[in-house]
Amino acid sequence: MSTDTTALxxxxxxxxxxxxxxxxxxxxxxxxxxxNSGNFIAVVCPEMGFEVSSFTFWITCYAFGxxxxxxxVGKIWLVIKTPILLTVSFLISIVALACMGLYQEIxxxxxxxxxxxxxxxxxxxxxxPIIITNWFAKNPGFALGMVxxxxxxxxxxxxxxxxxxxxxxxWRMGYLVVAIISCVLVLPFTLFxxxxxxxxxxxxxxxxxxxxxxxxxxxxxxSGTSLKGGVLSLAFVCLFLGAGLCALFGGYQNQWSVAAVxxxxxxxxxxxxxxxxxxxxxxxxxxxxxxDKLGPFKSTFIVLAGQLISGLGLIFxxxxxxxxxxxxxxxxxxxxxxxTLVPLLTRKVxxxxxxxxxxxxxxxxxxLIGGFSNPIIASFYEGSGxxxxxxxxxxxxxxxxxxxxxxVAVFRKRLVFEGPRGGSAGSGQEALDAVVEEEAAVAKxxx
Numbered sequence: 001m002s003t004d005t006t007a008l009x010x011x012x013x014x015x016x017x018x019x020x021x022x023x024x025x026x027x028x029x030x031x032x033x034x035x036n037s038g039n040f041i042a043v044v045c046p047e048m049g050f051e052v053s054s055f056t057f058w059i060t061c062y063a064f065g066x067x068x069x070x071x072x073v074g075k076i077w078l079v080i081k082t083p084i085l086l087t088v089s090f091l092i093s094i095v096a097l098a099c100m101g102l103y104q105e106i107x108x109x110x111x112x113x114x115x116x117x118x119x120x121x122x123x124x125x126x127x128x129p130i131i132i133t134n135w136f137a138k139n140p141g142f143a144l145g146m147v148x149x150x151x152x153x154x155x156x157x158x159x160x161x162x163x164x165x166x167x168x169x170x171w172r173m174g175y176l177v178v179a180i181i182s183c184v185l186v187l188p189f190t191l192f193x194x195x196x197x198x199x200x201x202x203x204x205x206x207x208x209x210x211x212x213x214x215x216x217x218x219x220x221x222x223s224g225t226s227l228k229g230g231v232l233s234l235a236f237v238c239l240f241l242g243a244g245l246c247a248l249f250g251g252y253q254n255q256w257s258v259a260a261v262x263x264x265x266x267x268x269x270x271x272x273x274x275x276x277x278x279x280x281x282x283x284x285x286x287x288x289x290x291x292d293k294l295g296p297f298k299s300t301f302i303v304l305a306g307q308l309i310s311g312l313g314l315i316f317x318x319x320x321x322x323x324x325x326x327x328x329x330x331x332x333x334x335x336x337x338x339x340t341l342v343p344l345l346t347r348k349v350x351x352x353x354x355x356x357x358x359x360x361x362x363x364x365x366x367x368l369i370g371g372f373s374n375p376i377i378a379s380f381y382e383g384s385g386x387x388x389x390x391x392x393x394x395x396x397x398x399x400x401x402x403x404x405x406x407x408v409a410v411f412r413k414r415l416v417f418e419g420p421r422g423g424s425a426g427s428g429q430e431a432l433d434a435v436v437e438e439e440a441a442v443a444k445x446x447x
Contacts (some may be wrong), residue, residue, distance in 0.1 A: 012204040014195075015135045019143055021189030022128045023150035028182035029090055030124045032162070033097050033116060033153040034059065036178075039163045040100075043171045052108055054376075058113030063371025066124065073106055073122055073356030077130060077196070086190040089122035094179045094186075101175030103315075117367070125363050127194075129343030130356055134197045138207025138292075144340045145288025154282025194218040222395045224351020225415050230358045235349055240365040242404035243342045244274065247370025249334035251309070251377045252394065253277045255387075256328060258378075276325045282334035287336050296344040300405050306333045308398040315391050337401075338366060342365020345405075346351045349412045399421040
């Protein structure tokens with residue numbers, strides 16, 4: 001890329017447009033399809049005579065489809081232009097959602113769920129970290145935090161709108177109207193704004209300095225491990241399992257109402273607990289700043305410690321409603337691990353050379369393991385008759401994840417990095433130091 005002043009001056013504007021565009025892609029994509037699906041569950045199941053547990057199995061089918069999609073996602077991101085890739089994959093998933101308004105048999109929802117996983121896996125979890133880390137040479141954690149907070153606010157606004165639409169036109173027509181709204185929110189950004197890397201806009205990454213020419217994910221001259229060397233390493237195994245186990249925390253928010261009743265509260269308080277968890281999204285930029293300052297490893301252990309304290313607090317202090325709301329608010333900090341820290345850890349540990357492919361494989365663990373979060377959490381409650389058992393499981397998850405992420409920190413020293421021009425840069429920590437010395441700016445990004 002050229003170093004002219006024009007390229008540098010346009011970087012910030014286009015970079016932050018990527019942030020906004022990715023947030024709207026999340027609002028109209030994963031948030032509309034998955035997070036706001038509860039608006040449909042309450043009306044579809046009674047009318048069609050479905051059990052809630054049977055009906056929501058379509059979300060598990062999505063998880064399987066998403067995990068399968070990661071086998072090819074890392075490759076197609078490098079060969080298909082971003083506007084085409086994002087637009088087509090989004091349209092497939094949103095059409096699969098709209099078709100739910102035509103269905104009569106429960107298995108048809110399962111088919112749509114699987115299709116949504118196959119297509120949504122292209123952009124649901126990977127688009128933000130890939131594009132943000134290409135566009136932000138400095139402070140990518142803060143940028144990812146901004147994506148999170150914008151999408152959280154947008155989802156909070158859109159959810160009651162979706163509910164009102166269903167109430168006004170019925171759930172069958174509601175699926176179509178909601179899908180159209182999503183298209184209006186997303187397509188202008190996928191077609192005209194979002195791009196894989198700054199050079200696609202004749203720009204530089206935010207915070208660019210001489211020496212940062214090789215930070216673009218997947219570039220032939222980027223530094224990092226080989227694909228085989230990365231995936232077959234113990235560091236990968238630990239990160240794969242750690243990310244997957246962290247994804248199990250996602251099921252707690254869906255079951256706070258169950259916890260509330262278990263502790264003697266009413267369903268209204270359970271709904272308040274869910275809202276308190278959702279509000280944690282406003283902390284995302286602050287967590288991003290912490291990640292940029294301390295690095296992804298230290299930040300991961302701090303977030304896990306917060307998760308552990310929140311779980312223990314709910315176990316021992318759930319008799320106090322104020323304490324419950326405070327702890328469920330901070331319980332949501334696990335979302336930072338799956339959505340922000342795992343991508344940044346992947347890039348830091350394995351480098352930029354095969355980042356998109358390795359990250360996609362990591363997402364398989366998140367999809368396969370995380371897809372069972374709701375039934376696993378529910379099984380602990382059903383087996384004991386008290387939600388405390390589910391929370392003790394969460395405490396155990398924190399410990400297990402801490403051990404696995406510590407393993408990533410240890411085993412990364414054994415990885416071999418290939419230098420910017422394809423030559424070996426040595427092994428272990430010496431390899432990383434050699435690459436950092438040659439690419440001084442990369443060291444400052446702490447990616």
